[in-house]
Amino acid sequence: MPHRLDVLVCSGAACVSNHTADVRDALQSAIEAHGLSTEVRLVETGCMGPCELGPILLVYPEGALYIRVTPDDANEIVEEHFLKGRPVQRLLWEDPAARRIAEEKKQVAFFERQEKVVLSNCGTIDPEDLQEYIATGGYEALGLALTERQPEELIQIVLDSKLRGRGGAGFPTGLKWQLAARAEGDEKYIVCNGDEGDPGAFMDRALLEGDPHAVIEGMTIAAYAIGAAKGFIYVRAEYPLAIRRLEIAIDQARASGLLGEDILETGFAFDVEIRIGAGAFVCGEETALIASIEGQRGMPRTRPPYPSDRGVFGQPTLINNVETWGNIRHIVLRGADWFRSIGTESSPGTKVFALSGKITNTGIVEVPMGTTLRELIDEIGGGIPDGKALKAVQTGGPSGGCIPAQHIDTPIDYESLKELGAFMGSGGVIVLDEDDCMVGIAKYFLEFSCDESCGKCVPCRVGTRTMLSILERITDGRGTLGDLEQLQMLADTIRSTSLCGLGQAAPSPVLSTMKHFREEYEEHVQTATCSAKRCKALIRYEIDRAACKACDLCRKACPVEAIEGTPGEPPYTIHESVCIQCGRCFDVCPFDAVRIESGKKKQNEVEG
Amino acid sequence: MKLEDLRKIRERAEKDISLRRGDARVNVVIGMGTSGIAAGARNVMSAFLDEIGKRDLADTIVTQTGGRGLASSEPIVELHIKNEPVVVYGEMTDDKARRVVAEHIVNGSPVSEYVIEVRD
Numbered sequence: 001m002p003h004r005l006d007v008l009v010c011s012g013a014a015c016v017s018n019h020t021a022d023v024r025d026a027l028q029s030a031i032e033a034h035g036l037s038t039e040v041r042l043v044e045t046g047c048m049g050p051c052e053l054g055p056i057l058l059v060y061p062e063g064a065l066y067i068r069v070t071p072d073d074a075n076e077i078v079e080e081h082f083l084k085g086r087p088v089q090r091l092l093w094e095d096p097a098a099r100r101i102a103e104e105k106k107q108v109a110f111f112e113r114q115e116k117v118v119l120s121n122c123g124t125i126d127p128e129d130l131q132e133y134i135a136t137g138g139y140e141a142l143g144l145a146l147t148e149r150q151p152e153e154l155i156q157i158v159l160d161s162k163l164r165g166r167g168g169a170g171f172p173t174g175l176k177w178q179l180a181a182r183a184e185g186d187e188k189y190i191v192c193n194g195d196e197g198d199p200g201a202f203m204d205r206a207l208l209e210g211d212p213h214a215v216i217e218g219m220t221i222a223a224y225a226i227g228a229a230k231g232f233i234y235v236r237a238e239y240p241l242a243i244r245r246l247e248i249a250i251d252q253a254r255a256s257g258l259l260g261e262d263i264l265e266t267g268f269a270f271d272v273e274i275r276i277g278a279g280a281f282v283c284g285e286e287t288a289l290i291a292s293i294e295g296q297r298g299m300p301r302t303r304p305p306y307p308s309d310r311g312v313f314g315q316p317t318l319i320n321n322v323e324t325w326g327n328i329r330h331i332v333l334r335g336a337d338w339f340r341s342i343g344t345e346s347s348p349g350t351k352v353f354a355l356s357g358k359i360t361n362t363g364i365v366e367v368p369m370g371t372t373l374r375e376l377i378d379e380i381g382g383g384i385p386d387g388k389a390l391k392a393v394q395t396g397g398p399s400g401g402c403i404p405a406q407h408i409d410t411p412i413d414y415e416s417l418k419e420l421g422a423f424m425g426s427g428g429v430i431v432l433d434e435d436d437c438m439v440g441i442a443k444y445f446l447e448f449s450c451d452e453s454c455g456k457c458v459p460c461r462v463g464t465r466t467m468l469s470i471l472e473r474i475t476d477g478r479g480t481l482g483d484l485e486q487l488q489m490l491a492d493t494i495r496s497t498s499l500c501g502l503g504q505a506a507p508s509p510v511l512s513t514m515k516h517f518r519e520e521y522e523e524h525v526q527t528a529t530c531s532a533k534r535c536k537a538l539i540r541y542e543i544d545r546a547a548c549k550a551c552d553l554c555r556k557a558c559p560v561e562a563i564e565g566t567p568g569e570p571p572y573t574i575h576e577s578v579c580i581q582c583g584r585c586f587d588v589c590p591f592d593a594v595r596i597e598s599g600k601k602k603q604n605e606v607e608g
Numbered sequence: 609m610k611l612e613d614l615r616k617i618r619e620r621a622e623k624d625i626s627l628r629r630g631d632a633r634v635n636v637v638i639g640m641g642t643s644g645i646a647a648g649a650r651n652v653m654s655a656f657l658d659e660i661g662k663r664d665l666a667d668t669i670v671t672q673t674g675g676r677g678l679a680s681s682e683p684i685v686e687l688h689i690k691n692e693p694v695v696v697y698g699e700m701t702d703d704k705a706r707r708v709v710a711e712h713i714v715n716g717s718p719v720s721e722y723v724i725e726v727r728d
Contacts, residue, residue, distance in 0.1 A: 002661045004653075004670040006627045039657060060627045061635075061669045084640045085672025106630075124628060134614065135621035143611035257609040265610045 003041040005082055008058040010123060012047025012209055013202070013241050014363075015054035019071075023055045026074035031082065040082050043132075046210015046245075048123030050110055051363035053093070058123070063104035066091045110361050113380045115342065117350045118326040119366045122210030127245050130252040133213040139258055141329035145221045146266045149332075154225040155181055158328070160336035162348050167193055167284070167321030168396065168425040169501070170347070170414040176318060179308035181226040183316035190219045190231035190270075191293070191312065191319040195277050195284040197236070198397025199448060201428030203352040204322035206364045208235065208242035211326070212249035216272060218320075218328030220259065223270040226318055231272040232293050236279045246274055281398075281452035285500045286311075286319050288454065299454045300500035321426065323352055343369030347413035351424070355381050357431040358388065370411040373403065377431055388433040392516070396425025398445045398452075399505030401512025402438060421512040423505070437534035438517040439524055442510045443471040449506035460503030463494040467510060474521065475535040477528035477600055484521055487514065533596045536581040540597045543585075545571040547593035554585035554594060623666035633667040634713050636660075639684040640672040647682035648701070655705035656685075660713075668713060681724055687712060698724035 009015075009024045024042060031040050048056050053067035057077070064087045066077065073091060080086045093108050105111050116122075125132035133139070145154055159174030180188065192215055196204040208215060219231045235243055250272060253259040261269045275293050282288045283298040290311050292298035311317020327349060331339050340348045347369040353376065356362050360382030367376060373393055377383065384390055392402040401422035403410065410416050414424050432441060450464040467490050473479045491507030498504045514521060523529055530538040543554070543563075550570035555563040562579040565572030571593075574585070586594040609617075626632070638644070638653045653670060660668050678684060681698030687708065688694050695718050697708060704722055712718050718726075 002657065003627065004657055006625070008628070039653075061630060061632060061671060063630060084645070084674070085638070086674055125625070131617065131621040132625055134618050135625050137618070139614055140618070143614055147611055264614065 003039060004061075005040045006043055006060040007040060007082075008043050008045045008048075008060070008124065010046075010048045010054055010056040010058070011044040012051070012054075012123070012364075013205060013239075014047065014051035015056060016241060018054045020055035022071045023057075023069050023074065026071035027057075027078065030074045030078035034078050034083055036078065036082055040078075043126045044128070045125060046122040046127045047206040047364050049114075049119075049363045049365060050093075050361050052361060053363075058105060059087075062087065063106060065093045065105045065108065067093050110365075110380055110382065113367070113375065114365050115350055115368050116366050117330055117342070118207060118214075118323055118352055119210065119364070121214065122206055122364075125211070127210050127212055128248050130213065130249070130256060133211070137333065138213055138329075139217055139264075141332040142217050142220055142258070143264055145224055145332055146264055146268055151181065151225045151227065154221060154332065157331060157336050158225075161331045161339040162336075162346075163324065163327055163331060163339065164347060164414065165321055166323035166327070166351065166426065168399065168423065170424060173320060173324055176308060176320065177222060177225055179306070180228075180316050180318035183309050185315040187230065187313075187315050188226055188228035189312040189315055189317040190223045190226075190228045190272075191286075191289070191307075191317055192219055192231070192233040192272075192322060192325055193284065193286065193289055193319055194233060194235040194239075194242070194322045195289055196239075196322070196426060197279070197281040197284050197452075198399075198426055198428045199445075200354060200356045200394075200430045201397055201426050202354045203364060203427045205239050205242055206354075207322055207326050207352070208239065209245055212242075212246045213253065214329060215246075215322055215325045216249055216253055216259065218325035219272060220263065220270050221328055221332055222318055222320070222325075224268055226316075228318065229269055229271070231270065232275050232312065233272055234275045234277055234283070234289055234293060236277045236283075238279055243274060243276060250274070280454070281448070282454045282500070282502050285502055288500065289319070290317065299456045300502070302499060323427070344411065344413050346415055351412065351427060353427045353429045355429050355431070357394070357429075358384050358390075358433040358436070359431040360385050367412075369413045372409050372411050374408045376412065376429065377408070381431070384431065384433050388435065390431065391434050391436055392432045392438065392441075394422075394430040394432060394441065394445075394509070395428065396423030396505075396508070397428045398449045399423055399501065399508055400425045400428075401508045402432070402441065402516060403512075404516040421508070421515050423508060435532055435534070437475075437530050437532035438513040438520045439471065439475055439530075440532075440534050442513040443468070443475055445509035446471060446506065449502065453503065453506075457497075457499040457503060459494045459497040460499070460506060463490055463498075464503070464506050466490055467494070467507065471510070474524045475530070476537040477524065477535075479525035481522075481525055483525060484514065484518075528600055529598045531598065533598060538598065538600060539581060540576060540599060541574050541579055541581060541583070541585060542595050542597050543572050543574055544593045544595055547591050548572055549591050549593070551590065553588045553590065557584040557588045559584065623664070626666045627669060632669040633690050634665070634669070635688040636668065636670045636713075637686040637688060638670065638672050639674070639682060639686075641674045641682075643679040644682045644684065647679075649683040651702055652683045652685060652700045652705050655702040656709065659706045659709040663709065663714065665709075665713065678724075684724075687718075689713075693726050693728050695723055696725040696727070697722045 057066040164170040288300040548571035552567040
């Protein structure tokens, strides 16, 4: 008997953290209790996208989308919906813009405005079931490549598609393939770069967890095209779920003759191995990643020679990012013309983005290149919460920059972002609102690059540290206008003299914020104030005497006992000399009596 | 496994996940309100599912709806076939369900003696 309901349970990392397994177990028991086991099937899928709203259930054939489901909801869903056919309204996605409950996924703008190519299987199939991947046309592209295409034809298709590397820099993928194919060596290697390290980036994780076979298939097609027999998938240890699903997928592919000695009985041999990284950011740089695969310390080296000539173990190596690999099977099956029909002329195809920061729909989305930031943030992302104003969009992580709100109609492609001093990067999009301090944001990213500098070259090791100490001085209210000049000079030097991309791009967050938000830097150094009220040294917490009800919550919340008062006897007071500006009193006060004031601590109290 | 074998697996696997495509040709809607269930709608649904499974009809889905206020005719089943008027069957049973699958869904001719309403 066929199932009449497919209940897809999002099991991406974010939903797993939100205890999706408990929801699944509760549903399973309720389904059994109602005698529906033969009629209703539970399917665990990869990330569906709106991570903020997890755990998520998608029920077919209706396409009903349940959000923030708890184990306690399981019985009601099974009894009302699965048994009686009445979807549980209170758990359905309510479109905040349309102010209506979406009866089906199709009605939700978050999904409708996207175009899923790379992520087409993410959230719709069980990534641990090879049959489901095959049902979506999986391994058809590999079969076609091995039986009906010559290696040169495949390289030509990728060249014609104008696919560009999705890891960030946007190098033409076909060219990389061609160089690796032409290079001479005893052996050749295929590498998947899954060392996703930007703060706020989780696109590769979603694809590896949600559709691991797509990455394996892309790599196998490339292996045939350039003549490689061995591949490595480099994933960081922080992605245990991605590693587990990759392991399962590799085992399944081997068992079915889709990896190994005689793939699809054509005589072609290729196999892949997972290499688990320890989480050093620099290992996302290709030469450092290769060193790490070889068992060396993950440090970059000068290029040339490029990996296509001398890569893993000194042999020609083709290295692409996870998302790039995910595009290959679609291009081989549907052709270069189809691919170029999506996106823009110079940046064809789609791009996966991870939306985070001050945005309503946090999560994973995929849109055609050329989509504007406004569409991405307002229409798909649901805008900025709490009625706040957009200030800037940070793209490209620590190697990228901030795009100010006035450029929100910029189309997203490699060139447009570069012109604004930002960077496509791997796809992390962090939305900043009026409450964010741009100097503080620049400092945050520089601190990251400084921590992650491998230390091999001086400009990066010493230069980023020096820039960071200047920024710390500025956010402490001790900066001078000369500091801004020095930042600029250091940034220029680091950019032009660092060994690898990490160092060369490390000053970008500072440069882009100095370019677009110079007035904020000047405010910090000239008046020692932070108008966003974020820099701890430049704000004071005070209690409004009239608003205080002496409820004692702030005193209890204060971790350093800086607040004094007696319950029922307002007002309370904060001792500035003790206060560490953690903001807990501000968060807990039910009467909005705690105020953040701009300006440094009063000198006399610091001394007293 | 050869490419032909892969394609055979795909054919079978596609049917297995056809519910998720949302492009079914036939939708069998069972009235599962209180009176429907009391009159035996569960058995009718099981009969439909069983017969659809036996005949391997991948383009047919079974869904439910609440009561329609026609309690005397329960169990009520609506047959929605793409580009055709909706046919409503009343007082359904296990056997009647199997006949509807064979004659209406497969052969395309409604079982007129069970029909209580036809609407566009």
